[in-house]
Amino acid sequence: MLKTSILIIGGGLSGLYAAYLLEQAGFKDYLLLEAKDHLGGRVYSKEQIDLGATWIWPDLNPELMKLIHQLSLPYFYQHTSGELIFEKQRDQPAVRISGASWETSSIRLEGGMQSLILALTKGISVDRILLGHQVTEITYLEDQSLGLKIQHSHGSTTQFCCDQILLAAPPRLSANEFAFNPPLPATTLTHWMNTPTWMAPHAKYVAIYPEAFWKQQGLSGQARSYAGPLGEIHDASTSHQHAALFGFFSIPYTIRKEIEPTTLMAHCRAQLVRLFGSLAAIPQSEYLKDWTEDECIAIESDWKTPTLFHGIAPENTPNQSIWQNRIIGISSEWSKKYSGYLAGAVDAAEMGIKQILNSNDHQKLREI
CATH class of the missing domain: 3.50.50.60 (FAD/NAD(P)-binding domain)
Structure with a gap:
């Protein structure tokens, strides 16, 4: 022993x-x-983009920020400037909302939280x-x-x-x-x-693109949707290397688990096209992480x-x-x-x- x-x-x-x-x-x-x-x-990070824990709020998390500085980890502020898109139903045009950066300022780490x-x-x-x-x-x-x-x-x-x-x-x-x-x-x-x-009931989807085309449209990359499959979307771009969008699934695991991952990602791409236009149709790479399926995180009661x-x-x-x-x-x-x-x-x-x-x-x- x-x-x-x-x-x-x-x-x-x-x-x-x-x-x-x-x-x-x-x-x-x-x-x-x-x-x-x-x-x-x-x-959990892929291509320096987080599929798990993502943000730090400097004003609200001083102890964590002290550790970030102690470890000399570089960071950048979450992009939120531009208009937010709100989607009520799939058969209705999405609405652009100005001045939607109401969240407390948050940062992300260079290289993803994995750093x-x-x-x-x-x-x-x-x-x-x-x-x-x-x-x-x-x-x-x-x-x-x-x-x-x-x-x-x-x-x-x-x-x-x-x-x-x-x-x-x-x-x-x-x-x-x-x-x-x-x-x-x-x-x-x-x-x-x-x-x-x-995080146990949640799943995230990330789409990586050659450029942040939504910024050219005056959009922040943020979206809220009642239509889904993603209920909340954010700009997930890194400071230098990748342009990306990510979203949290709004559909519960009882439904997600019956759908193949490739099909789920196809529905996510279709939603991004509805919200951000045709350039969102073909990401250069995409990832899905369903935390409910992680046996070291979630148990049955988390989704039942x-x-x-x-x-x-x-x-x-x-x-x-x-x-x-x-x-x-x-x-x-x-x-x-x-x-x-x-x-x-x-x-x-x-x-x-x-x-x-x-x-x-x-x-x-x-x-x-």
């Missing part, structure tokens, strides 16, 4: 940031376990990250340590042992996928299951009984039980300030590390 002091479950932003903080403090007695064969979680993941990974010892390690069971052992059963991507299983767990997987997914022995308190499991997972993300965070450790401060939730949904956002992943990871400091004698962590 492999032993370590701290185990981080999940290699998304929160898990990687927690590992980065440990490294910054010179603490090496930890491991990060990721079920997939790559890192990033809900950060944040790569920058954090560079600050983490290579031997601390284990890919293809799916946690299936977590057991409170007689010596008061925690035992974990791991399913490997090639089919075998192994056992790990640790003192504390930083849980960088969403609460609902954790409650559904991990067997806890003895069981977590019923109230904890209920709260976790009732916390929607950000979807609920809007409410931003109300559960307690990040079980109260009044042997699990208290032994398992600490650090995914974005556990953030009290930015639950469900990128900034929430950073906030929850910082809070989790501080919680570890207050619950044991890890002297090397005192510098964080």
Whole structure:
């Protein structure tokens, strides 16, 4: 049985940031376990364009911006100048609306949000990250340590042992996928299951073009549509390399799952032609990412009984039980300030590390 002091479950932003903080403090007695064969979680970029987490709001996310500056990551402001298109029905002409840039100013990272993941990974010892390690069971052992059963991507299983767990997987997914022995308190499991997972019900489509032809028409690239299949569309262009549009699907997964991806993308192209003209018909490349089909993000209840993300965070450790401060939730949904956002992943990871400091004698962590 492999032993370590701290185990981080999940290699998304929160898990990687927690590992980065440990490294910054010179603490090496930890491991990060990721079920997939790559890192990033809900950060996922293709051709430097994000199909997962996309925006940072500098005025609203100062802690995340501090990290961006610390890592010297270049960024640019989201393009919103120009008119917005509103489509009520397919058989009615879309309406152009002036002065539609009412959103708080947001930025995107050069190279896509994946550049944040790569920058954090560079600050983490290579031997601390284990890919293809799916946690299936977590057991409170007689010596008061925690035992974990791991399913490997090639089919075998192994056992790990640790003192504390930083849980960088969403609460609902954790409650559904991990067997806890003895069981977590019923109230904890209920709260976790009732916390929607950000992005779990959603799907994104991206179309990349040789040029941003919509700008020549005085359009921002933003659109809102009741006709679909995309309900909300934005300019996804990079600052230098790509011109692109992306949209969130408005049709639910119960319908999406019955349609072939190529057919779904054809419907998206047809909608972009309706809204932006014939130049939208032939993108040079296109991508579809349905997060509801990602087994490391969504579970059945996310699409069978979807609920809007409410931003109300559960307690990040079980109260009044042997699990208290032994398992600490650090995914974005556990953030009290930015639950469900990128900034929430950073906030929850910082809070989790501080919680570890207050619950044991890890002297090397005192510098964080």
